Amino acid sequence: MIKSIWKPIYSKSIVVHYDLFENINLTNVKGTTAFKVIWTCDNPNCKTPNELHSINAGHLTKPKMSFETQICRPCQLTGEGNGRYGDNRKWDDFFDEEKLGKMKKMFSEKWKGSKNPSIKDEVKIKKNQVIINESYLGKVTNENNFQLLDVLVLNGKHSKIKVQCENNHISEKTYCNFVRKTKKFICEKCFYESIQLKLSDDEIKKWKQYDKIVRALTARNYRTYKEIINPNNLPIGRGKHHLDHRFSISEGYKKNIPPQIISAKENLEVITESENCSKQEKCSITYDELINKTQYLLIKK
Numbered sequence: 223m224i225k226s227i228w229k230p231i232y233s234k235s236i237v238v239h240y241d242l243f244e245n246i247n248l249t250n251v252k253g254t255t256a257f258k259v260i261w262t263c264d265n266p267n268c269k270t271p272n273e274l275h276s277i278n279a280g281h282l283t284k285p286k287m288s289f290e291t292q293i294c295r296p297c298q299l300t301g302e303g304n305g306r307y308g309d310n311r312k313w314d315d316f317f318d319e320e321k322l323g324k325m326k327k328m329f330s331e332k333w334k335g336s337k338n339p340s341i342k343d344e345v346k347i348k349k350n351q352v353i354i355n356e357s358y359l360g361k362v363t364n365e366n367n368f369q370l371l372d373v374l375v376l377n378g379k380h381s382k383i384k385v386q387c388e389n390n391h392i393s394e395k396t397y398c399n400f401v402r403k404t405k406k407f408i409c410e411k412c413f414y415e416s417i418q419l420k421l422s423d424d425e426i427k428k429w430k431q432y433d434k435i436v437r438a439l440t441a442r443n444y445r446t447y448k449e450i451i452n453p454n455n456l457p458i459g460r461g462k463h464h465l466d467h468r469f470s471i472s473e474g475y476k477k478n479i480p481p482q483i484i485s486a487k488e489n490l491e492v493i494t495e496s497e498n499c500s501k502q503e504k505c506s507i508t509y510d511e512l513i514n515k516t517q518y519l520l521i522k523k
Contacts, residue, residue: 223261223262223264223292224246224247224259224260224261224292225260225261225262225274226242226243226246226259226260227242227243227245227246227248227257227258227259227260227279228240228241228242228243228257228258228259228260229241229242229243229257230256230257230258237256240258243257248279248282254279254280255278255279255280256278256279256280257278257279258276258277258278258279259276259277259278259279259282260274260275260276261274261275261276261277261292262274262275262292263275263292263293263294263297264291264292264293265293265294265297267297268294268296268297269296270294270296273294275292275294313325341378354376354378354379354381354397355376356370356373356376359373359381359383359397362397362400362401363383363385363400366400366407367387367388368385368386368387368388368400368409369385369386369387370383370384370385371383371384371385371386371392372384374394378397379397379398380396380397380398381396381397382394382395382396382397383395383396383397387409387411387412388409389409389411389412389415391409391410391411391412393409393410393411395407410426411426414426414429417470417472417502417503418472418476418503419472419475419476429475432471432474432475432481433471433475435481436467436471436474436481436484436485437471437485439481439482439485440465440467440484440485440490442485443485443486443487443490444465444490446487447487447490450487451465451487451490451491451492452465452492456492458492460495461495462495463492463493463494463495464492464493464494464495464497464498465490465491465492466490466491466492466493466497466498466501466506467484467485467489467490468489468490468491468505468506468507468512469484469489469505469506469507469509469512470503470504470505471484472503473503473505477509479512480519480520482519483512483513483516483519483520486515486516486519488512488515488516489507489512489515489516491506
């Protein structure tokens with residue numbers, strides 16, 4: 223249903239604002255293609271019947287278009303509103319094998335590599351997107367208090383760079399490491415030093431493997447023993463509650479404690495986000511308490 227029609231007002235060939243147009247039906251009215259039409263979906267089964275949509279009147283003044291009935295795109299593409307509803311034919315039902323092979327090759331090569339318009343600078347400028355080059359990478363790293371040493375691979379969001387932190391730690395990172403909106407990026411080695419883990423490059427690999435195993439086992443044990451670990455079914459996530467290891471993972475790595483011990487249900491508890499952030503890498507139970515509660519896991523079956 224058409225709710226209103228708006229006429230563009232120009233100043234030096236630029237639209238400065240829109241005025242409400244009295245006539246609702248623009249059929250056979252000339253010079254109205256730039257008018258804006260505000261409408262709602264006429265499908266009685268529409269999931270969003272009150273949602274307002276906007277379209278250029280030029281789309282509605284075309285032949286075979288109607289001002290009487292308006293159907294939103296979700297309704298057009300689902301169920302019987304879709305022109306191909308019930309049509310399960312495939313490409314090989316229309317073309318022979320030779321023709322189909324040529325078409326597949328044509329479409330696979332059409333936008334491949336440098337032919338892809340999305341990677342061109344002029345297209346990115348039109349879309350108001352950033353152009354990821356060496357200068358921009360240097361700006362991003364400096365904003366995060368890092369120094370750009372070298373661009374190893376320049377490939378848009380997948381660019382790889384070598385950086386140096388304020389403590390002179392050198393590491394290789396990707397562009398995405400620095401632009402995540404969910405958290406501020408910090409130097410990996412600086413973080414390990416903050417939790418009293420002074421690791422070499424080889425030791426970092428071992429630590430990552432240990433941490434990965436512990437967290438995988440933790441997730442499995444939480445699913446299995448959720449009623450024991452979280453009997454009140456408290457919500458877990460950012461800004462809510464956290465699943466905490468009473469004896470921390472870092473301390474477990476330092477003392478060479480098996481991952482199945484650190485991830486055991488006896489070592490897991492649900493605490494508030496503020497409690498977990500203040501606790502950091504500290505332990506709320508001692509080594510002896512942890513072993514006494516979980517030593518049954520060391521018995522070989």
